Amino acid sequence: MAFQHRPLSEAELGPGVWKVVRPGAPAPLQGMVARGLAPLPPRDLVVALYQLWVTNAPDLSEQAARTVEGLPMPMLAGALGDPGLPPGVLDFIARKLPRKVEVLEVVVRHSQVDDETLLGMSRICPEPICDLLADNQSRWLRQPAIVEALYQNPNCRMSVAQRMIELAVREGLELKLPNIEEIKQAIASRANPREDESSEEDDHEFRQLAQRVIEGQDRVVERVQDAAPQDELGEAELEAEEEPSDEDLAELAGLDAALASAARQEAADADADEDEEDDGAPVEAADERPQIKGDRVSQISKLSPMKKIRLALIGNAFERGVLIRDANKAVCMSAIKSPRVKENEVVNYCANRSLSHDVVRYIATRRDWTKLYAVKLNLVLNPKTPMASAMTFLAHLHAHDVRKVAHSRNIPNALAVAAKRRMAKRR
Structure with missing residues (x-):
């Protein structure tokens, strides 16, 4: 979900803006507006640029977006100083200037800013804006999705993300993070509330x-900047395309x-620390920041x-x-x-017999993963796969793979026997 952009009405635009962007306005005049050359005050110019962008005016929409990205700070500050600036214009500015901290600070504090705008910013904003959004506790208590977005934004400091998530859990907010149950479990398992503070x-x-x-x-961030008004900007659309480096592989x-x-x-480091304490040797003062x-x-x-x-x-x-x-x-x-x-990771994970039963069991329940033949085969050959799931997947294997299962020594005997029976039936 993202802010739903729409063209502004004549009343919202104001008479000065309506004159230059209304349907039928002279094309040369609209071209001047799109390039930021029209003699308009800051508020009117930015609103006019928004109108050209949101209406997808031919040859003008993209130019209007580029113009906003290049406006000097005094011009942007003048526009943002209008307490009645429409929410759509604020979202437009936040989208097109996602790295400009001094602009985003004003947008976040603006009285007209929409929750969906703050949510969109939370997913990609730089560290100072993460801090500012986290400080607005009343806002994210009303819109818990902001907590989810900041927690998953790598620019958000660990201490800020942890403080927010712990408060949200204590307040009983309904969070939809994929691992929220694991987060709750980790918080509840700490003997000391101050333990593990960042x-x-x-x-x-x-x-x-x-x-x-x-x-x-x-x-x-670039995907958000380049998005058209009607483009979806949800979590799925903004997921980073990850390509492991050769070093990673x-x-x-x-x-x-x-x-x-x-x-x-x-273990060796722990032993060395104990020896130092026993010797009474002075412990060197730590650097201001850890040397990893x-x-x-x-x-x-x-x-x-x-x-x-x-x-x-x-x-x-x-x-x-x-x-x-x-x-x-x-x-x-x-x-x-x-x-x-990614799917290729899942294929490797379900073949790894050293992973926990919980991980293997979870993979076996994901239909979007078990539709892959390699996942079915690896799960059948993994002794940690629940028997009922392994038996189900066995029925979908090719004959040569059933033979492999029948002769495997690393799986439960009942599964091997079932594979041998399937082989016998096919003869």
Whole structure:
């Protein structure tokens, strides 16, 4: 869902604007308006540009959008200073200037701004605007989707996202995040309410780990900027197209070994810390910001549960590949429930016998994934797949794959027997 744009009425436009954008107005005059050359005050010029854009005026709509993007700040400030500026114009400005913090700050605070505009901004806005939206507690308590959008916006600081989500859960807001049950579970399982709080150092650490996701956000921002008035700008349309790098693919190939190495290193670090305490050696003061060292697997493995859960949801294929193997159920389930999970990832996940029963069971319930033949086959061959599901998928396998199942030693005996019976019937 996005703000529903519509042409403004004559009364909303005002007499000065109506004169230059009304149907039948001289084409040269409308061309001057579209290029920002008409002698209009700031408010009237911006409203006129909106009208040309929203009516999809031939040869003028795109030019009007480009003109707004290039307007100087004094001109924009003059327009935004009108307390009666129509909500559609505010949404237009926010769409076309999604990186201009000084403009977005005024839009967020404007008395006429629509909830749908704030929701759209929440998905892609830069860090300072995330902070501003999070501070407007009364607004997002009324519109919980803003909490969901900020939580999934990689530009939003971890401390801000965590504070919002915890308050929203305490207030009993109905949130539709894919992993909301896992988030609630993680919050409830903490013995100390102050445990796992995020600080400025944690924000910096999380931002570094999510850097590739943040860079991918640029493509989403450009999609919003280029959108026409009638284009849908929901979550599905704004999902970043993720292409794993060669480095990611190489790391994913040896992920299980890397995780084992990270666990050994973590244990060694803990032993070293204990030795230092026993020796009474002075502990060096920490830098103002943490220096993240070592490979990314180790860095991710050392995150707190709440940070892992968020990274599992918004991270890329590599981060999901690490976190789906996490021993914490809330973390691994957040990874598999991420809307960014691609079909090729699912094919690999359901073939991995080291993943938890919960992850494999969840995959087996997703019809959009189990329609893939490779997923059916891998689930049948995975001993952690529920027997009822495995039996159902077995009925859809080709003869040569049924033979493979019948001779597998890694699956329950009852499933192998069922495969042998199917082979016998086909003879």
